[in-house]
Amino acid sequence: MSPATRPERVVRRTDLNLPDRREGKVRDLYRVPDVDSGRPAMLLIASDRLSAFDVVLPTAIPGKGKILTQIAAFWLRKIEAEGICHTHLISTDACRVPAKAFEGVSTTRDDLEGRCMIGRLCKVVPIECVVRGYLEGSGWKDYQRTGSVCGVALPPGMKQCDRLPEPIFTPATKAEHGLHDENISFQAACDAAGRAVMEKLRDYSLLIYRMAARHAEQRGIIIADTKFEFGIPLHGGTDPILIDEALTPDSSRFWPADAYQPGRSQRSFDKQFVREYLEGLVASGMWNKTAPGPDLPDEVVQGTLDRYREACDRLTR
Secondary structure, three states: OOOOOOOOOOOOOOOOOOOOOEEOOOEEEEEEEOOOOOOEEEEEEEOOOOEEOOEEOOOOOOOHHHHHHHHHHHHHHHHHHOOOOOEOEEEOOHHHOOHHHHOOOOOOHHHHOOOEEEEEOEEEOOEEEEEEEEOOHHHHHHHHHHOEEOOEEOOOOOOOOOEEEEEEEOOEEOOOOOOOOOEOOHHHHHHHHOHHHHHHHHHHHHHHHHHHHHHHHOOOEEEEEEEEEEEEEOOOOOOOEEEOOOOOOOOEEEEEHHHOOOOOOOOOOOOHHHHHHHHHHHHOOOOOOOOOOOOOOHHHHHHHHHHHHHHHHHHHO
């Protein structure tokens, strides 16, 4: 079998001989030394796990972690190059992970190729920084009830997936594993993290979104909404920097511009495809949005992978 036809190795979980292991919905995190500065750094490995409705599903998407890493690294470098803000990204080179990490464990360096980022250690700001350019998801539900989203008043008579007059910043709490994030007002975010910090994060988030939306529109993709995380570096500097991933199909809604039509749900290049399949199971009484999630059929796995690949190809070309 040639390399081109060899099936992608699924990396659902990693097990490295490194300290401070943590496991998120998609990423495994460890502490590593930065070979340039000698300071401790964070190793983030994007697995092939997939979560929906805050439940990690039993079915992995082969190679998804590599696609996420490629997209995230592209955006993090572009955000730095545009001079918007600093990011945590140091390197995506798996060769910078120390050899001792692979001693006596099943995970190999090859497993990390293309799916790891080494980033600066930070104290995480406990707020999800959500930017919405279109009215969908929890924002649409909020608008239907109140005529506003997270306390931001919007014009009356808007339809599902309508473009907003201007992008809006709608923060959310960062929920513990297995729980749901909760939309909050800007004032509530200021109460949790401090007004000076939140004003800066709001400005950064809106600048990043506007830049990314322009870039994506030129490539036939609408970024309907997205979320960011920020942290304060533990070594060097006091200003918040962008951490974790950025503008991936896991953290954003990507719609094909040529199929966009307000007033209904949109086709997507993100995991909305999976959510719609799962909503069908919920409607038929086959699942209740709690763990463990259902297995995904092959056509949903392949359809998800195809959408992620197309988003990556369009955005990073």
